[in-house]
Amino acid sequence: MVDHLNSLRRLRGKRRAGKSARAARPAADQRIAVIGLGRFGSSLANELMHHGWDVLGIDTDPRLVQKYSDGLTHSAVADSTDPEVLRQLGVHEFTSAVVGIGTDVEASILVSSNLLDAEVPNIWAKAISRQHGKILERLGVHHVVLPEHEMGERVAHLVAGRMLDFIEFDDDYALVKTIAPDPVTGVPLGRSQVRSRYGVTVVGIKRPGEAFTYASADTVVQKGDVIVVTGKTRAVETFADLS
Known part of the structure; x- marks a missing residue:
């Protein structure tokens, strides 16, 4: 919980610091939350940044968040399986989100479910197997990808x-x-x-x-x-x- 509150403070600080640059801020449909900053999530987040997107990177591992924070618009150490955490981070205001969680299938499903409940219009999720992918599709995830396959x-x-x-x-x-x-x-x-x-x-x-x-x-x-x-x-x- 302490990590989460600290992350919120850093996130709000970044928003205040960038207030003068809001005129150049990407359009609402170019704001995206990337949840899970492993190899897949971090690569995707960096590529979106290069294309001018406003990226919020979220992970439970402080080391990963610290590693990629300088290259992202916003970053936070947070447990996205908690819907209240996502709400406080403002993810429900984003038009797109990516669930890049790989090995923890339960977490992937919970986070995807939370995003669907928050009515995020465009949700992408990484699956590590066809079975995992089918579960995500049945939940209602809009786009399921199996990168390795x-x-x-x-x-x-x-x-x-x-x-x-x-x-x-x-x-x-x-x-x-x-x-x-x-x-x-x-x-x-x-x-x-x-x-x-x-x-x-x-x-x-x-x-x-x-x-x-x-x-x-x-x-x-x-x-x-x-x-x-x-x-x-x-x-x-x-x-x-x-x-």
Whole structure:
């Protein structure tokens, strides 16, 4: 409790110190609370700060809060499983919050539940397993991420095929960066019939020494070009493996 009160005093002190700079303060929809300052939470918080967000970092570990406090707009040592603590920190006034707690599943669920009760409009939560993720989804968390699983799946696609990058979305849809396969080089995309033959769409192209440009039906893909392709996951996988 003492740590929590001290954190509130530091937080209020920072707010008073920054009063003269409020004209440059980010818009309300660019204020976010990041709860859990481990590797995931701290990296996310720092990246959001670089993008101009107003970030409140919260953790129960004073060492982590001290470590990252200088790089955040606000920071607090606090137990976010207590809804009253979140209320006193003003988290209910934020439009977004991230639960970056990893190993303590119970704490992750309690904090997520508290944020939902506080009616925070946009809640992201890290899950360490599919089961954990399903529980968070059933609670009503708006966005659930499984960083380790998703990164492992992505790297597996890169290792196993000719892809340079791979991003999979919902509904079995993917975006892939790959070296242009031989069957589609040397002729305009409209004549190569990429979409009808392979079930994918070429949306961008990059030649060595040049910037990415949008692709059109008249674009002629050359050997060695890097292209960005979208479509069903299986279709883009098959397309990227063409020789």
